[in-house]
Every structure is written in C-alpha cells, then in structure tokens.
Amino acid sequence: MPADDSPTPARTAPGALSPDTVAVVAGRPPRGPDAELNTGVSLSATYVGGGALGTGELGYGRFGNPTWTALEEAVGRLEGGHALTFASGMAAVSAALHLLPAEGTVLVPRGAYNGTHALSALLAAQGRLRVQHVDVTDVEGVRATFEAMAVAPVVLWLESPTNPLLEVADLAALAALGHEHGAVVVADNTFATPLLQRPLDLGVDVVVHSVTKFLSGHSDVVLGAVVVRDEELLAQLRRHRTLHGAVPGPLEAFLALRGIRTLPLRLERSQASAALLARRLVDHPAVTRVRHPSLPGDPGHALAKEQMRGFGALVSIEVAGGAAAADAVVDAVRLWVPATSLGGVESLIERRRRHPGEPAVVPEDLLRLSVGVEAVEDLWRDLSQALDASQG
Numbered sequence: 001m002p003a004d005d006s007p008t009p010a011r012t013a014p015g016a017l018s019p020d021t022v023a024v025v026a027g028r029p030p031r032g033p034d035a036e037l038n039t040g041v042s043l044s045a046t047y048v049g050g051g052a053l054g055t056g057e058l059g060y061g062r063f064g065n066p067t068w069t070a071l072e073e074a075v076g077r078l079e080g081g082h083a084l085t086f087a088s089g090m091a092a093v094s095a096a097l098h099l100l101p102a103e104g105t106v107l108v109p110r111g112a113y114n115g116t117h118a119l120s121a122l123l124a125a126q127g128r129l130r131v132q133h134v135d136v137t138d139v140e141g142v143r144a145t146f147e148a149m150a151v152a153p154v155v156l157w158l159e160s161p162t163n164p165l166l167e168v169a170d171l172a173a174l175a176a177l178g179h180e181h182g183a184v185v186v187a188d189n190t191f192a193t194p195l196l197q198r199p200l201d202l203g204v205d206v207v208v209h210s211v212t213k214f215l216s217g218h219s220d221v222v223l224g225a226v227v228v229r230d231e232e233l234l235a236q237l238r239r240h241r242t243l244h245g246a247v248p249g250p251l252e253a254f255l256a257l258r259g260i261r262t263l264p265l266r267l268e269r270s271q272a273s274a275a276l277l278a279r280r281l282v283d284h285p286a287v288t289r290v291r292h293p294s295l296p297g298d299p300g301h302a303l304a305k306e307q308m309r310g311f312g313a314l315v316s317i318e319v320a321g322g323a324a325a326a327d328a329v330v331d332a333v334r335l336w337v338p339a340t341s342l343g344g345v346e347s348l349i350e351r352r353r354r355h356p357g358e359p360a361v362v363p364e365d366l367l368r369l370s371v372g373v374e375a376v377e378d379l380w381r382d383l384s385q386a387l388d389a390s391q392g
Helices: 019-025 066-079 089-097 114-125 139-148 171-180 231-244 250-260 263-282 301-307 322-332 376-390
Strands: 082-086 104-109 129-134 154-159 184-188 206-210 224-228 287-291 314-319 348-351 366-370
Touching: 019 066, 019 263, 066 082, 066 224, 066 250, 082 089, 082 231, 089 114, 089 154, 089 206, 089 224, 089 231, 104 114, 104 139, 114 129, 129 139, 139 171, 154 171, 171 184, 224 231, 263 287, 263 314, 263 376, 314 322, 322 348, 322 366, 322 376
Parallel strands: 104 129, 104 154, 154 184, 184 206
Antiparallel strands: 082 224, 206 224, 287 314, 314 366, 348 366
C-alpha cells in the first residue's frame, strides 16, 4: 500500500511499551535468579485456605487460577483494561449480554456473528430481553432507533469490522451516542485484536474476544475474554462467570498466553497477505465483490484508516455464479482449509450462508477468507485456480 494510504500508526505514550512488546512481556512471573520465564499450568481445583475471600485468596478452582490470572494480565494490558477469561467466546458473549437487566433491549448489528444473533434471539424467545437489529455503519440510523425506543435499559452491541461483511463502524461516535441514551456499549474486537484497535480508548464499556481466534492463533484452544475498565461491571461479569461456571481450563489459558507472544508477528504477516490478495481478487473475473477495508474503494476504508492501526487479516468475496459457484471454490482449493474459524496460522475458507443461523443480509455467494501465515504466492495460486475452475 502507498505510504499515504496506510492506517493510523499506534500511539504510544512517552516511556510506555509498544503493544507489540506488551504481547511478549505481559503475564510473566516475577523476575529473579532461577525464576521460571513462563507462567506454569496450575491444575489444582482446590486451594489451602487461610486468607480472607475477596482479598486475593483463590478459595476454589471455579473462583480463580494462577494461569488464568497471567492470561488476563496480558489481555487486559493489551486492551487497556481489566480482563476476565471464559470457557469460550460464546461464554464471554453470554456474560456481556447478561449485563442487560430483564426485559431490556439489545441493539445488534444486522450482520453480526451468527452466534451473537442466535443467543440474543434465544434470550428474546425466553422473554429475557428484546432485540433490535441496526446498521452500525449508519450512525444517524442508530440514533433514530434510540430515539424511537420507549424501553430502557439498553445494550448497544458493536462489531468492527463486522463478521463476515467486514463493515467498519465508527466506534467513538456510536459509543458516545449509546451513552447519551444510557446504554452499556459492548464491542466484539475479535477481528481487529487490540493490536489494531482498542475500543475502550474510543469510549466502549465492554470489549469481547473469542480468544480462540487471533489471540491464541493456533486453532487448538477454545476460550473467550471480556475486558472492562469499570469496577462495577467487572464485579458483575466475575459473578456471572463464577455462578454460571463458564471458567477456562488452565491448560487452555497457558496455550492462549503462549499464542499471544507471537500475535504481532502473525498479524503483521497475515494482514499484509490479506491486503495483497484483496487487491488481486478485485481483478479476478470470477469475483463480483471484494470486501476488505484496505481497498480504497471499500465503504469503510477512510474510517478504518483513521480508527485502526491495520486493516486486518479477513477478506470476504462474492463469487459469480451464486452459492453453487462459491461452494465449487471451496471444494477446489487444496492449500486453503474449508473450515469454520479464523485467526489461526493456517488459511481457512468457507461459505458463510451454509450455516442455517447466518443472517439473511449475508449474500449466499459470500466466501469468508481467514488469511494465515503461509507464503502469499502459494495462497494466491491455490485460490485463483479454484476461482477459475468455479466458472467452468
């Protein structure tokens, strides 16, 4: 990309560590002669008592664990808040949705992650909350939705970039708008990671992650996290985790922390490859649309340049010939892996509407590409031959 078309560089306070460095050093044990460099895996479910609960005593394996604590320190420092880890990304989503009091309303992006759609719909069917879908790229439209609502309280749920349409939301403007109307503002930052944007700095109250994805980075862990700055929200989320039992495993926490050590390197490689592939895909005759914020013609390009420190490693494309042609691409790749997930070292591809719960706003022929760390020319050869074959 030309220099003047690059995203805003990371801003680091004088004397503060770069986020790339924080990813390497956070969550380490105290330094000393013969001290271990890495936090170990604590497998104990029971701890000897003696302290006062609430003053640092672990108490029981569902309340805390030293390996979780190390991972939470790293995620919290990267996002600029206090982190809690959960058994999965969906457990983190559930905890954040349960911040909404009974019969409140959650505003959800029309094209959000289908797990968020499915859980919010289930809670609505149970009478637990109300759901309204909004276009998070349209700040004035969200404002109109707020002004038309007679019911409070509200959670405003954001994604940016959204999954899988890669739409870019103005997080600062939407957070300010949500607070004007008394909403708790939640942002799923899984796609961007804290290396590319920190929603708490933009006014968001709660950040959600599927740690399974970029943070862990090796497709061998299922974990989630929430990050907040407000102590009251932290206490509510901790209580939810403890009482619902959605606690992470210590081995998974250890693996996730190890994965974070290489996040800056993995993300740098993956998003550079994603941008190159996006530029080439624009010119492929089998592709009718390419979605990636790095492209100057992308609707979110200008905002992403301002709000983010990179354009991310996800690319979505629409294939000429509809769903059948898109499925043919998935069947024809040999290096790309047809699979549901993202953010790992391996490149994945899937047609998202094959899932029954995928929002109808997602085109039937859309393929989501999670770009890994393989040689980009190998990825291109495999993908381009599959696209060529899909039109035969």
